[in-house]
Amino acid sequence: MKFFQYLLKIDRRIIYIIMGVLVMLPLIRPLGLGVTSGPRAARLFHAVDSIPAGKTLLISVDFDPASMPELYPMLTALMRHAFAKDMKVLLCGLWPTGAGLAIKAATDIPPEYGKKYGEDVVYLGYKPGVDAVILGMGENIKNVYPNDYSGRPLDSLPMMRDVQRLRDIPMVVALSAGDPGYSDWLRYAQSRYGMKVGAGLTAVSAADAYPFLQSGQLTGLLAGMKGAAEYEILVQKNGYSKAYMPAVAAMDSQSLAHVVIMILVIIGNIAYFATRKRRS
């Protein structure tokens, strides 16, 4: 009984240390559990894969550095997929602190495929207004973004000659950490302009997106770091990329962390009920 009481009163810092060590170990010595892709990620993959060469994929970077481990690998995997299939990539964003991440991706990824900024990829930048931005893009992208993120006029960018409004774009993938995010793209871009919307979400919001997936409003869903790992694996297995896959590398740690949390909950409950029984 004293043992269970001790368990209940254990210093939280010991739990922190256990957690930290057990999450770190698989990063240094991988467990080799492997990653397989699920049906939702496969649906999004095939939807992007079916976009013809030369067409534009719009990716909305709606996250900040706090969600970088989950959503940045999705962004890079999507861009690699698009470039491998000779698609153009148009980036925009509804979060101001996502701008730095989007421009980083727009700079780092294209050279891997011999792609050039302005011809194969453009980052429009952040624009305040959320619904006003999406609705404005639906009518005329250049009305909303006269220049790209760095101040270059859109008219001077070859890629933007064929992309005037949202209807010229077959699909948007919204990588969202919350609000504003994919729900705004569904509400405004899809309901008004009939746009196909895919989503890459943090795991926190992923469970809430299932109704939209079931109703067909969302064409595929990447949920959290696992979703990012699934897309990375699909991109690699189809021969589109050989780059380092950070989300896949993190999956062993993720697995161990979840098992540890489950064990902690079970032990906590056993100790609680044991001491409660004694007290009653």
Place this chain on the structure above:
Amino acid sequence: MKRNIPLAICLGMGILMMVQFFVPHPISVGFYDLTTKWVRIVSAFAVVLGVGSFVMYHSEKLRRRRAGWLYSIVALVAAAVSTVVGLAWGVKQTGPLQSYIFTPLLVPLNSSMFAILAFYMASAAYRAFRARTRESALLLVAAFVVMIGMVPIGAHVPFFWFLVVMAVALLVAGFVTRSKALLIGTGALVVGLLVWPAFWKFKVPRLMLPDTAEWVLSVPNMAAKRAITFGVALGGIATALKVILGIERGWLGGGKQ
């Protein structure tokens, strides 16, 4: 006048934009384009509120030498420096805002703030997550199924063995607490698990934990979240109508004016 004119503007804009959705006439589309542009511009100015409140709070703290006033200097100086750097050199990828402010400061600070939540989650799960009622026990089991099923380790776990682990945990808890009900429930589960292999004779495909997790997410979770979506949407529409019609006036702010 100070309240009625803004209320009239809100009413007018609300009704016009609702009607505009259904009217494809060029005048309607032109009005829509114009107001969309203006809303983007006015929304950009809203940042003034946040910045102003920040400056006022920390200036006041500094002026009155309240506890932690030294840190207010840090906040104000950091804001001033990053504003000057950003406005002077722009937002290019190779500029100092990206290289010296965003990547080495904002990214690690923002990421770390949220990364420590993992530790709090572990501590809270251990100390506070108790299956006191049937509902909370159901929540717990659903959480376990999704937690293990949605990571790679779950792909190696048949649902059968997950049930075995749950049964063992219940058995241990039953012995420790000496609860009859728990032992009876565990016994029933164990009997059920012994019957399960009989299905293997009929070559039923092995049900893996990820399949169960996928089902939990796609069926009961989807149904619950859809109901919540209905509630949120209807509540949102009702609130929007109240704001447009001037029934809800909280946004006007207080005061005699």
Place this chain on the structure above:
Amino acid sequence: MHVSHSFLTWVAVILTIGIFSFLWKDNPFYKFCEHLFVGVSIGYLIAITWYNGVYPDLVTPLFRQGKPLYIIPLVLGLCFFCRFIPKVSWLIRFPMAFTIGWGMGVAIPATFQTMIIKQIQGTLLTPGIFARWDVLLWAIISFVGVICSVFYFFFSWEHKGALRLASETGIVYLMVGFGASFGYTVMARMSLLIGRLQFILRDWLGVIR
């Protein structure tokens, strides 16, 4: 192991450790990092909003292209500054009325279409579900779940009789839904920690590649 020689990487690591030090206990280093974060965020937001929002959308058309109509949103935007002048703080109601009225008007039909009509369409039992026994079963379970969960939130009548049965069934679905959300939340939080550890082990210490 190949420790990074980059000064900025070391700065990032020190700030990371500063934030993590809060796990041990609150300390001046953590408070410094916290206030630095707030300050830097504000400055970054101002710069991004100016270069991506105000300058191309207002300054260029009004002052460089000479379009006088843009004075109206300029005046409305400047009213936000009145918030800090007590005598004229009521002027902030004008830009608020404009943006809130516009936003609410645009949101109502869009929300109705996306979150109600399409969701009802997704809930309805269509002839297609009879193609397979499992699709039929899951569709019925979902349909029952949506109805019962909606009934749980209906508080205008007392939950007794059939309504109570529906409400209690709804609670079961809601608990499973919240459990699933919790499971995913654990994944999200762990991912963020793993991301930071990857940065420390890969970019700083060079232990992993």
